Amino acid sequence: MTRVLIDDPADPRLDDVRDLNRSDAADRRLVIAEGPLVVGRLLESRFPVRSIVGFGPKLDALDAPADIPRYEVTRETLAAVAGFDMHRGLLAVADRAPELSVEEILATARTIVVLEGVGDHENIGSMFRNAAGMGVDAILFGNGCGDPLYRRVVRVSMGHVLRLPYAHLDGTYTTWQRSLAQLADAGFHLVSLTPDPEATHLADALAGKEKVALLVGAEGPGLTEHAMRATDVRARIPMAPGTDSLNLATAAAIAFYERERSLR
Amino acid sequence: MTRVLIDDPADPRLDDVRDLNRSDAADRRLVIAEGPLVVGRLLESRFPVRSIVGFGPKLDALDAPADIPRYEVTRETLAAVAGFDMHRGLLAVADRAPELSVEEILATARTIVVLEGVGDHENIGSMFRNAAGMGVDAILFGNGCGDPLYRRVVRVSMGHVLRLPYAHLDGTYTTWQRSLAQLADAGFHLVSLTPDPEATHLADALAGKEKVALLVGAEGPGLTEHAMRATDVRARIPMAPGTDSLNLATAAAIAFYERERSLR
Known part of the structure; x- marks a missing residue:
């Protein structure tokens, strides 16, 4: 299981969750799930999850496939990257997938x-x-x-x-x-x-x-x-x-x- | 009809609508209606209206009893008093009234x-x-x-x-x-x-x-x-x-x- 501690808000591995309020660029390309409940539903969905970002205890509590990278961040780092205080402390990002016909x-x-x-x-x-x-x-x-x-x-x-x-x-x-x-x-x-x-x-x-x-x-x-x-x-x-x-x-x-x- | 133009945000006649987001003090004593629809409903209600504050055109369009004071303000003055931009441009303030039994x-x-x-x-x-x-x-x-x-x-x-x-x-x-x-x-x-x-x-x-x-x-x-x-x-x-x-x-x-x- 890949779990990496990141403390530099400029780290490019966090780009998928950068400036979430200031721009919807990521929204257009990706699917972003916030909080343990919705992250769990994203993991069970047809959308291929690229990465999971969260506080240590939130990552500890998460049941996710071992091949998905997990980036552990502090509340301060996540706030600096996302652009606002994410008190729920857990995000997952997936690629968009074709919809049904x-x-x-x-x-x-x-x-x-x-x-x-x-x-x-x-x-x-x-x-x-x-x-x-x-x-x-x-x-x-x-x-x-x-x-x-x-x-x-x-x-x-x-x-x-x-x-x-x-x-x-x-x-x-x-x-x-x-x-x-x-x-x-x-x-x-x-x-x-x-x-x-x-x-x-x-x-x-x-x-x-x-x-x-x-x-x-x-x-x-x-x-x-x-x-x-x-x-x-x-x-x-x-x-x-x-x-x-x-x-x-x-x-x-x-x-x-x-x-x-x-x-x- | 009393209609007064006020351009000083410190004017005490605007105290009822001061700092609406920063404190709920006025909320506890008073009833505050925002926007023409709700102001109209406050005017038809059992609550005695104390004053109406708004932009000139909003006051022009309002049908209200002549004995209620109307304070005309600019968007900038209202924002300075209320503490945020009130784009609807019309507020009315009433005293609370006893509820039914x-x-x-x-x-x-x-x-x-x-x-x-x-x-x-x-x-x-x-x-x-x-x-x-x-x-x-x-x-x-x-x-x-x-x-x-x-x-x-x-x-x-x-x-x-x-x-x-x-x-x-x-x-x-x-x-x-x-x-x-x-x-x-x-x-x-x-x-x-x-x-x-x-x-x-x-x-x-x-x-x-x-x-x-x-x-x-x-x-x-x-x-x-x-x-x-x-x-x-x-x-x-x-x-x-x-x-x-x-x-x-x-x-x-x-x-x-x-x-x-x-x-x-």
Whole structure:
């Protein structure tokens, strides 16, 4: 087992975790897991881990394959490298790996979420955490969404983005309608989530469906009319008049709950 | 209408909004609303507004009673006073007002939430936002909870903490059991929310109940056994094995949804 004590913050072996807040350069090339729970999930994932950086006791407690380099650092050294105080004291870095194809996902999934224009990393992370917890099989990304492997998404998802299957619908030459037609052809009932009070109650929209694809748009603008027109039904969560629509991840979590409930 | 231009950050008329991040002294005495939406809700609330501070165009756009002093400031002056850049450019400050009594709330409510040990201000704020949006009539605070009028709660709740009734159960000489007995006497069906996989499905726990009090504990420790023993039923939201429990406000929002659904 390779374990090296590093006390020079300029050591190039720490470059993968350098200036994490000041630049997202590493985020774009790599996958970064923070804290023992998420590091453990990265180690169990399909992403090939390049290195592990942490305080001595955190490395002692970690169960990781012997061929992965471990760099032991002090709190001060890690703060100097990362650019902020990482009190959890454990980081792991992996290379990005190809995602599944849409076809592979559709072959086995019964419940999927399709995102359109969801750029907020906190919402994407919460969506993965809740989807994993509540029986959703996969998440598909449509146009204008944020990067699912961004460091903040990995953290907020509690590492579930490393486990739950996801794929990008091809937005460059395939139209939104054609993408959704692919889902319909695979037997999915397409449900738009909308705050529109004229829409169908969520419970009625999901009742008795074998396969469901739930479309969710950005907080604020919501789904485009373009996307909603390509779905079978527009579903609402009942809201009191004069109040604010739910946070996006919360609204989706309610739909995940109703989906599980409809299968009881 | 009193509208005064202030360009000296040391002006004592701005003391209510001084050093908002560095100290919560003002938070304890006062209610602080940030941004046009929440300021509007504070103006419509039972809390007596003392002053409004903002950029010129924000004050121009505001519909407020003429007897409330308005202090016009530049972005630089406001940043110097508040201690950070307030890009929304509008603040209103009110005195705290007595809360409703538990008896007043129980007299008319059909759905209430009871919090135990919920100290996280973001969770409390989200709970108010979701409760207001989804037909919950009031929130009761048990032991060990955070301050519902803390600035961050007001912001995260989008001002709904200023509108939705709430009260504190008296934890000093009344026991938890006696407080819950008061709810049971008022006809409420007491439901504990728990991640325990042995608990009753939420849908079954809420089915066919006229009045419901939903008990929610802190994220992590959850409700005390003490509190759960005093309830009629322990309810769970179904979760996939090996995943993480839901965020507290999300779990509560799902229960609010199921409650509405059970009344359809």
